């Protein structure tokens with residue numbers, strides 16, 4: 628049965644008991660508004676571990692001043708139903724005051740990685756992600772933590788942090804789950820109108836264009852990005868934040884696109900900022 632834990636002292640005690648019984652722990656960090664993308668991570672965690680812990684915490688530190696912290700979808704009851712159906716053991720849902728009590732002032736700086744791609748448009752975002760994920764990993768002490776490829780830069784930042792700080796956890800990054808038209812699943816898709824949902828397909832179309840160009844032997848990044856821009860710019864409600872082809876470890880731009888590089892983009896569809904990426 629799904630156990631809901633809200634307090635740090637209680638999660639610590641529960642994790643201590645699991646460790647004493649030598650139970651392998653799989654962990655899926657989320658901000659809730661659970662969808663098939665999360666469920667694919669949870670199913671993998673369920674297959675590979677004795678206990679599955681999911682966290683639900685809308686982390687204020689990773690939202691900028693004018694971003695969507697207040698309206699981010701909060702659907703806890705529905706989330707719990709979905710998690711129960713997947714056989715999740717524990718959902719950790721702390722309050723903000725529990726995670727960030729008065730006086731909290733420590734930060735984790737993913738230097739070099741934080742000002743690339745989305746970091747240019749969301750200053751401070753990846754520090755917020757790094758510190759909350761570090762805190763959660765310290766509390767849950769999982770053997771494996773599961774992340775989605777959709778948040779590609781986040782996965783790179785977290786893998787780097789785990790390696791740099793010698794954390795004792797394996798990070799598994801699983802493929803992006805898409806709807807039948809190719810739209811990457813995201814809690815933020817809930818903001819899109821039906822027309823915007825159709826417009827949002829331009830992200831996937833641009834990425835598949837890049838993929839097929841590289842497959843056809845075209846390596847000039849500029850020409851590939853230009854073709855991707857054309858696709859986005861012919862979509863009425865779409866405004867590009869960035870389109871880049873980067874190395875999957877350093878996030879440095881690659882002037883010559885090769886298989887194994889990652890095409891990544893952020894596009895605003897109306898008021899909703901969407902991100903997506905594809906390994907070329």
Ligand code: PAF
Pocket residue numbers: 656657658659684686689756759760778781
């Ligand atoms: O991807 C998310 O949902 C969040 O960024 C995460 C990893 C749970 C940290 O708040």
